Amino acid sequence: MCSLALRCCRPRSWLFSLGLAVLVLLLPGCASRVAEPVAQAPVSPAVWRQVDGELLNASRSATQQAEVYAQGSMEHWRTRIYQQTDEHFIPWFSGYWTQEWLALKVGWYSLNDRGDDAQASRRLAGYLQEQYQQRVLAPVALEIDADGITGEAMEFYVQLLRQQVQLSTARHQLPVPQLDQHLARIIAIDLGPQAGQRASLQQLLQVEPVARLPAYAPLLQQIHAGPATDQGEAAPGVSQVAQVTSEKLQAQFASRGVVGAVAAAVGRVAGALISVGVAGVRALVQNNEREDLQAQTRRDLGVAFDQAWLKQLHDPEHGVMAGxxxxxxxxxxxxxASQPLVEQGPGWSP
Known part of the structure; x- marks a missing residue:
């Protein structure tokens, strides 16, 4: 009975094994057909025009928001400059021994001016510039750097554009490869023929932070090479303070004959020279004159600095928003250029 049952089951077992083998052979073919990518239809020109229009509006909005950001940062920087000037530069400048030392310097400069009356003022301005950099600009730059605001505003602008691209991609269901090709045709930075001087909009949006982009450094170099950040120019107001100080000290020298005393000391040891200078100018700054000197210095620095600050904020080529x-x-x-003529408004200008 058992042998009969086994004989009956063998054909079925053989058929089952055969079917299983055929199924195994067919599975790779089915899997390969499922993995084949589905070709995506090209995005129509009308949709690309809509996307470009959305990016155009986003760029204009991002520019305005970046202006608000830059102005707020610059106002904070100006406030810190004023605080640092009041706390560290003006007390030092109006101090008794500082004025004694400046008087000695002006006297020495006057002896070597070779007929150039403005030379003493220029040399004094150079010295005061070094002191202003050390006592005011450098400490504030550790907290907030005016040059750094340029890069921060650019990064903020690009972030806003990147958000708009993400919204447009979702809204129009844009295939990523086609979107990358479209954005690659738009040149965002074009400073020269070399690859490191050019960047497409696709590269600008892809690289984070934007400072890693090769063309970023040449763009900043072009911006910072302008007159608004001329490295050879004195800090705002320092030249005016130096001129007023030099004229005042030269007049006092003339009235006291200190120039002649310093001239007589030429060739002697430094200690004797300093003694002559200090003895001749000891009465330059009295306690009742110090408040007036501080107020005048604050006005001279403030007026000139405000003018330079406004230029740095609004100069479209070399200011903080230039990037x-x-x-x-x-x-x-x-x-x-991709928009219908009826939709094109007046050209953009800062």
């Missing part, structure tokens, strides 16, 4: 303005001009000019 954003450059990117906006480049990008918007190309985006606007």
């Amino acid at each position: 954003v303005y450059y990117l906006a001009r480049q990008i918007e000019a190309q985006l606007q």
